Amino acid sequence: MLIDRIEARKNPTKHTLVALVENKPGVLNRVASLMRRRNFNIESLAVGTTEDPTVSRMTIVIDASRTNAALVERNLYKLVNVIDVQDVTNLPTVVRELALIKVRVSDAQHRGEIKQIADMFQSRVVDVAKESVIIEVTGEEQKVDSILNVLQDYGILEVVRTGRIAMTRG
Numbered sequence: 001m002l003i004d005r006i007e008a009r010k011n012p013t014k015h016t017l018v019a020l021v022e023n024k025p026g027v028l029n030r031v032a033s034l035m036r037r038r039n040f041n042i043e044s045l046a047v048g049t050t051e052d053p054t055v056s057r058m059t060i061v062i063d064a065s066r067t068n069a070a071l072v073e074r075n076l077y078k079l080v081n082v083i084d085v086q087d088v089t090n091l092p093t094v095v096r097e098l099a100l101i102k103v104r105v106s107d108a109q110h111r112g113e114i115k116q117i118a119d120m121f122q123s124r125v126v127d128v129a130k131e132s133v134i135i136e137v138t139g140e141e142q143k144v145d146s147i148l149n150v151l152q153d154y155g156i157l158e159v160v161r162t163g164r165i166a167m168t169r170g
């Protein structure tokens with residue numbers, strides 16, 4: 001909990017909103033269109049079904065220095081398919097991000113070094129090819145950023161990140 005509050009203080013402009021929406025075609029488009037019409041900037045957006053197959057959960061990260069988070073929340077409630085919206089920025093939450101990182105390997109020595117780096121970050125190598133490896137890393141955004149910084153020297157070929165997902169504790 002303390003770490004979450006410290007993180008919120010370090011970057012007070014990023015707000016995390018969690019929206020429960022009906023799991024129907026077009027709902028994501030409606031949310032994205034609302035953000036576009038109101039000129040709200042989305043830092044990241046992750047969507048997936050919940051334990052209830054009729055409900056999807058959206059984790060939306062916005063830059064609150066450009067847009068008031070409460071205003072975004074009020075506007076989301078105006079959409080028919082939105083069930084609930086909660087700003088979890090200052091609540092005790094578990095926040096994670098997943099990234100797949102493809103790194104160039106020139107020889108067996110580099111492959112071993114990259115494997116050691118993955119192990120240090122409690123990540124894992126999920127694919128090995130002749131000239132590259134893919135590493136899967138899960139954790140807070142700072143962890144993903146840190147492993148990316150370390151792997152830059154080896155030559156990052158491609159990166160895909162999920163964006164922030166969050167769940168309140170308890």
